[in-house]
Amino acid sequence: MTSHDLVIEAEGLVRRFGRTTALQGVDLSVARGTVLGLLGPNGAGKTTAVRILATLLTADAGYARVCGYDVATHAQQVRQSIGLTGQYASVDEDLTGRQNLVMIARLLDMGGAQSRRRAAELLEWFDLADAADRTAKTYSGGMRRRLDLAASLVGRPEVIFLDEPTTGLDPGKREDMWDVIRSLVADGSTVLLTTQYLDEADALADEITVIDHGRVIAHDTPEGLKRVVGGQTLEVRPSDPSRLEETAAILGAVATAGVVEQPRNGVLSVPVAGDDALPATVARLASAGIGVTELSLHLPSLDEVFFTLTGRTAAHDDTTQHAEVA
Amino acid sequence: MTLDLTTKPRVRPVSGTGPHAVDGASRRPLPLVRHSLTLAKRSLIKTWRTPEALIDVTLQPIIFLVIFVYIFGGAVSGSTSGYLQYLLPGILAQTIAQGAIAIGVNLNTDLEKGIFDRFRSLPIARSAPLVGAVIGDVARYVIVTVSTLATGYVMGFRIHTNLAQAIAGCLLAVLFALSLSWVSVFVGMKVRTSGAVQGIMFLIVMPLSFASNVFVPTSSLPGWMQGFVNVNPLTHLVAAMRGLFQGDPLGNHVWWTLAWCAGFVAVFLPLAMRAYRRKV
Secondary structure, rough: HHHHHHEEEEEEEEEEOOOOEEEEEEEEEEEOOOEEEEEEEOOOHHHHHHHOOOOOOOOOOOEEEEEEEEEEHHHHHHHHHHEEEOOOOOOOOEEHHHHHHHHHHOOOOOOOHHHHHHHHHHHHHHHOOHHHOOEEEHHEEEEEEEEHHHEEEEEEOOEEEOOOHHHHHHHHHHHHHHHHHHHHHHHHOEEEEEEEHHHHHHOOOEEEEEEEEEEEEEEOOOOHHHHHOOEEEEEEEEEEEEEEHHHHHHHHHHHOOOOOOOOOOOOOOEEEEEOOOHHHHHHHHHHOOEEEEEEEOOOOOOHHHHHHHHHOOOOOEEEHHHHOOO | OOOOOOOOOOOOOOOOOOOOOEEEEEEEEOOHHHHHHHHHHHHHHHHOOOHHHHHHHHHHHHHHHHHHHHHHHHHHOOOOHHHHHHHHHHHHHHHHHHHOOOHHHHHHHHHHHHHHHHHOOOOOOOHHHHHHHHHOHHHEHHHHHHHHHHHHHHHHHOOOOOHHHHHHHHHHHHHHHHHHHHHHHHHHOOOHHHHHHHHHHHHHHHHHOOOOOOOOOOOHOOOHEEEEEEEEOHHHHHHHHHHHHOOOOOOOOHHHHHHHHHHHHHHHHHHHHHHHHOOO
């Protein structure tokens, strides 16, 4: 990859807020037409990094370029090319959905008719046409997110920053949002997405940068990262606790490594690989006549990723800082 | 969510010629004016949607006129009708000055919301959101003027000059409020809570409106206070309006008022902008 193809490039970004250092030298790079997942817990510095790249904040040290323009010296040019969807939906609640979008279009120097057309097109696309003339105050959380994303797409930006686009959405709406993001990428947009969920980064990103306490602690493809932190885990709870042994034997046969663990009382878990593990397990359990009350397949949680990468639990600033002191 | 692929937005090519292209902002003249007007329209829509936020510019002048004219009129000027003629320009000046407090309060709360992040991420003039909000408030000042004059008319107030002069007087009051609102915007950018903005602005506007010629003639005040009253911008505004409404001698009051307006804008507009840029 030549640097020519990098739409977002940042080196050594540092940002302090009073005594706290939100970013302590972060490097990021995103190639044209790809999605970078910026993965990290609350307070890791994800939002700070996005705000610097979107010209809302200045860095205390380091530099960043978006579409070849320095964010510090050519902010106005950067703003021509970006769309930002914040963690908190940045729409005007007293305006209707349509008025919000028309206002943005007018601010982007579109004519009146063109603005109304663009607004209608986006409202339609984001399934907000029926609610278009209601004030955003009356929208549900999911609708507000969609309106917010629509607002950031009014000018057809090349680069889209999505700061935790699915936090707080229920699972169905989350998948809808994923579909929207995928179609934006299919159209050629470059996306920087922050998230607290490995499965979200895995589902959408071409590359994942993991940050913690304002530092990059890993950068890899989703596959590479999963090789490091472990793949999927299958969890089973047999409805009859006395058949735990038999269940363990079946799981041992489908597992990648033969270690069957019991994370909680009455629940067995094994690492598995590939999509066949789940149907294979279901088939074997059925033929053995073992009923289950719980059966799930999941990627490591952020906590587990962090435990693997850093040797300590991800979390909440206070506890980790104490851990560092100790 | 259904995805209709036929209407989905297409990302413009890198060298784009679309409305978001690099030369977009300079393609049409006067971007600050256009963007500010677009944002002023936003303020107007919000004002229209929340009429309860207009109490300070609708009911307050009515209540003040009724209270002051009927309670103090007899004592201050011997007759309520004579006092009404004297007091109305003063009440208009006082309420329009107080009306300028709201913008600082509103912008202070607005800044906490994401919509300002949106504005800052757009390729528009940085000052447009503030200028737009100030322009949008003209509607409030026009409402104060109409509300005060209409109430006054019902109570018996009459213009003794001509229509042109009366309109000039109203415009002067609106211009004064617009200029003063930059003080409010500055305080709104500097102070942490909207309650504090309200408190500070009240402390500024209150002495201006009472230590003035709004309620009583300057000559009835103690000499040491007359010094302040004679430079008080509100005194000049009220004297100018009395001249333009009643035909009282105008003197240099119009010019003094305009000078104060220019001063407010020259000092507080840049200060407010600087504070806004620093606000994260």
